[in-house]
Amino acid sequence: MQYTTDQGAGNKLSVLGFGCMRFPRSAEKTEELILSAIAGGVNYFDTAYVYGNSEVTLGAILHKNDARGKIYLATKLPFQKCACYDDFEQIFQTQLERLKTDYIDYYLIHNLSDTKAWRNLCGMGIEKWIDEKKKSGQIRRIGFSFHGSRNEFLALLDEYDWEFCQIQYNYMDENYQAGRAGLEKAHEKGLPVIVMEPLLGGKLATGLPAKAVKIFSEADAGASPASWALRWLWNQPGVTVVLSGMNGADQLEDNLKTAESAGPGMLSTADAAVYEPAIAAIREAYKIPCTGCNYCMPCPSGVNIPNCFAAYNTSYAMGFVSGITLYLTSTGTNRREKNYSGSNCAKCGACEAKCPQHIEIMKSLEAVTKRMEPFWLKPILWLAQKVMR
Numbered sequence: 482m483q484y485t486t487d488q489g490a491g492n493k494l495s496v497l498g499f500g501c502m503r504f505p506r507s508a509e510k511t512e513e514l515i516l517s518a519i520a521g522g523v524n525y526f527d528t529a530y531v532y533g534n535s536e537v538t539l540g541a542i543l544h545k546n547d548a549r550g551k552i553y554l555a556t557k558l559p560f561q562k563c564a565c566y567d568d569f570e571q572i573f574q575t576q577l578e579r580l581k582t583d584y585i586d587y588y589l590i591h592n593l594s595d596t597k598a599w600r601n602l603c604g605m606g607i608e609k610w611i612d613e614k615k616k617s618g619q620i621r622r623i624g625f626s627f628h629g630s631r632n633e634f635l636a637l638l639d640e641y642d643w644e645f646c647q648i649q650y651n652y653m654d655e656n657y658q659a660g661r662a663g664l665e666k667a668h669e670k671g672l673p674v675i676v677m678e679p680l681l682g683g684k685l686a687t688g689l690p691a692k693a694v695k696i697f698s699e700a701d702a703g704a705s706p707a708s709w710a711l712r713w714l715w716n717q718p719g720v721t722v723v724l725s726g727m728n729g730a731d732q733l734e735d736n737l738k739t740a741e742s743a744g745p746g747m748l749s750t751a752d753a754a755v756y757e758p759a760i761a762a763i764r765e766a767y768k769i770p771c772t773g774c775n776y777c778m779p780c781p782s783g784v785n786i787p788n789c790f791a792a793y794n795t796s797y798a799m800g801f802v803s804g805i806t807l808y809l810t811s812t813g814t815n816r817r818e819k820n821y822s823g824s825n826c827a828k829c830g831a832c833e834a835k836c837p838q839h840i841e842i843m844k845s846l847e848a849v850t851k852r853m854e855p856f857w858l859k860p861i862l863w864l865a866q867k868v869m870r
Contacts (some may be wrong), residue, residue, distance in 0.1 A: 482522025483743045485721045487673045489644055490622055492553060492586075496715060497740040498525035500677065500724035501535045502774070512542045514733060519551055521737045525722050527647075527675070529557040529591055530576055540580035549582055555675070556580065557591035557626060560598070566606040573614070587675075588620045589647060592837060594629030596636050608641070626677070627659055628837030634659040635666055645721075647675040649772075649837075651685060652713045652756050653763060654678070661717075668719030676714055676723045682772030683726075685710040690766035690798040693759045700755040707732070708739040713756060715743035766798035769845050770838055777832035777842060785812050785821035786832055786842060793849045808853045823849040 484493040499518050504511045515526075528535045536556060543549045556576055563569055577583060590607075593599055614620035624645035627634050634648070646667050648659040655661050667674050680686045686707035689697075697709050704712075707725075714720050727733045771790035780786055788811035796804020812822045823846040832842045 482737065482740050483715075484522075485673070487622070487645065487721070488671060489673075493524075494553060494673070494722050495522055495524045495740070496720075496722060496743045497523055497711075497736055498527055498555075498675065498722040498724040499523050500726035501526060501528040501539055502532045503726045503728060504535060504538055505728045508538070511538060512545075514727065514730065515539070515542050516546060516548070517730065518727070518733055519548055521733065522740075523737075524552045525555065525587075525675075525724075526552050527555040527587075527677075527724050528580075529589075530559045530562075530572060531557075531591070536576060536579035540582065544581040553586040554580065554582065555587035555589065556585055557589040559591050560593065560602055560607075563602070563605065566610060569605075569607065569610045573619075577619075584619050584621060586621045587645060588614075588623055590625040592628050593625040593637065594627060594837075595633040596640055599637060599640050624672075624675075627663075629658060631656075631658065631660050631662055634663040638663075638666060638670060638672070643672060645673040645675065647677055649678040650676045650714065650720075651679050651681055651710060653681055653685065653760060653770075664717065664719045673721035674719055676720055678772050679714055679723045679725060680707055680710050681770075682774065684767070684772075684794075685763075686732075688795070688798065690762055692762040692766075696755060696759045696762060700752065704739075705735050707735060709755070709759075711736065711739050711743070712747055712752070715740075716745060716748040716753075718745040767794045768797055768848070769794055769840060771840060772838060774837065776835045776837055780821075780826075781829055781831055782825045782827040783821050784823060784825050784846065786846070788812050788821070789823045789846060789849045789853070793845075793853060796852060805853060822854060823847075824854055826850075 483496045485496055486493055499515065505514065526539060528539050530536065543552070558569065558572060562572065576585070590602070611620065611623050615623065622644045624643050624647065625637065626647040627637070628649060648663060649657070650659070650664060664674055686705070689706050694706060697704065697706055711723055714723050725732070725736050727736060769790045771787060773787045773791065775787055777786045789808070792804050792808035792811060795807050812820060826843060826846045828843050830843065836842060
C-alpha cells in the first residue's frame with residue numbers, strides 16, 4: 482500500500498480508501514472485508530449519515546475488533562436536514578453514537594454544491610459550531626463533498642478555510658462537476674482531495690461494453706478494467722485518496738494489488754493513450770450517466786429509477802436481450818402486481834431536485850419506457866402469465 486500525507490495534520494493516508502455507501506448484505510462478509518482491508522493497509526473509511534445503516538455497521542465492526550485507532554474515519558453532515566444551529570449538534574451526536582467513537586477524523590458537509598447553500602449555513606452559525614467541535618477535538622479535519630458546477634466548486638474553495646475536499650472524478654468525468662480544473666485548484670491550495678465514484682458506480686469495473694474491455698485487455702491483459710480506472714487517478718499528483726466501494730474479496734485484492742505501485746507517473750505514454758479510444762467506446766454504449774447512488778429514491782410513484790437506467794444502459798452496452806432481461810427482473814415489470822417500471826413516472830420532479838449528477842430524469846425515463854417497454858411487451862407478458870397459471 483502506498484500512502485500520501487495530509488500536510489496540514491501530518492496524517493499518512495492510504496491511497497486506497499474504503500467507500501462505505503454500499504456494504505455486502507451479509508454482516509459477516511462485511512466484517513471480514515473491512516478487517517481484510519485494514520490488514521492490507523487501508524486506513525481511510527468514508528461513510529455518511531444518510532448511507533442507510535452504514536454508520537451503525539461500521540461503528541460496530543470497529544468497536545468489536547478494537548480497530549478504531551487503526552484508521553481515519555470520515556463521515557458527513559446532511560445539511561439539508563438542518564434548519565437551525567441545534568440540528569448540527571443533534572445529528573453529530575447521533576453519528577458519534579452510531580460509530581461508537583468520541584471524535585471524527587475527517588468530517589464533511591455533505592453534497593455542498595454552491596456558495597448560496599454555504600452562506601445559508603453560515604447564517605445558522607455553522608462556522609461557530611465547527612470552531613467549537615475543532616477546539617474540543619471532536620472534529621479533527623473539516624471539509625466538504627461536492628456535486629455541482631466547476632465554477633461553484635472553485636468559488637467554494639475560497640469561501641472558508643477548508644482542510645480537505647471530496648469530489649466525483651474518473652476518466653469519464655474529467656471535465657464534469659469539479660473536474661480536473663477543480664482538482665488542480667484544490668491541490669494548489671494544499672488541500673487533500675478525496676475522490677469518489679472512481680468507477681462510476683461500478684460501471685468502469687464490471688459494466689464496460691465489450692469493445693472497451695477489448696481495448697484495455699489488448700493494452701495489458703493482466704490489468705482489470707478497475708485497475709485501469711484507478712491508475713488513471715493515481716497518476717495525477719492532486720489525488721490524495723481514491724474511495725472504492727468494495728463488496729467482495731476479489732475486488733479488494735485487485736485494488737490492493739494496483740495500490741502497491743500507485744502514484745504520479747505510474748502510467749507510461751503508451752498506457753495514457755489507451756483511454757481515449759476506450760472512452761469513445763463507452764460513450765457510444767452508455768446513454769444515461771447514472772451512478773446508482775440512489776439519492777433520487779424513493780420515488781413517490783414507486784419507479785425504481787437506478788435500475789431502470791442500469792437496464793437501459795445495459796441494453797446498449799451488452800445487447801437488447803441482456804437489457805430487457807435486467808429490466809424485467811430488476812423493476813418487476815414481469816409481475817402482475819404493482820411494478821417499479823419507468824412507465825409509472827408521474828413527472829412530479831422530486832427526483833431531479835435530488836440528483837447529484839443533474840440528470841434530466843423525467844425525460845430519461847421517457848426514453849427508457851420507449852425502448853424497454855415496446856408495444857408488444859405487455860401482450861407477451863400477459864400470455865406468459867396466463868400459460869403459467
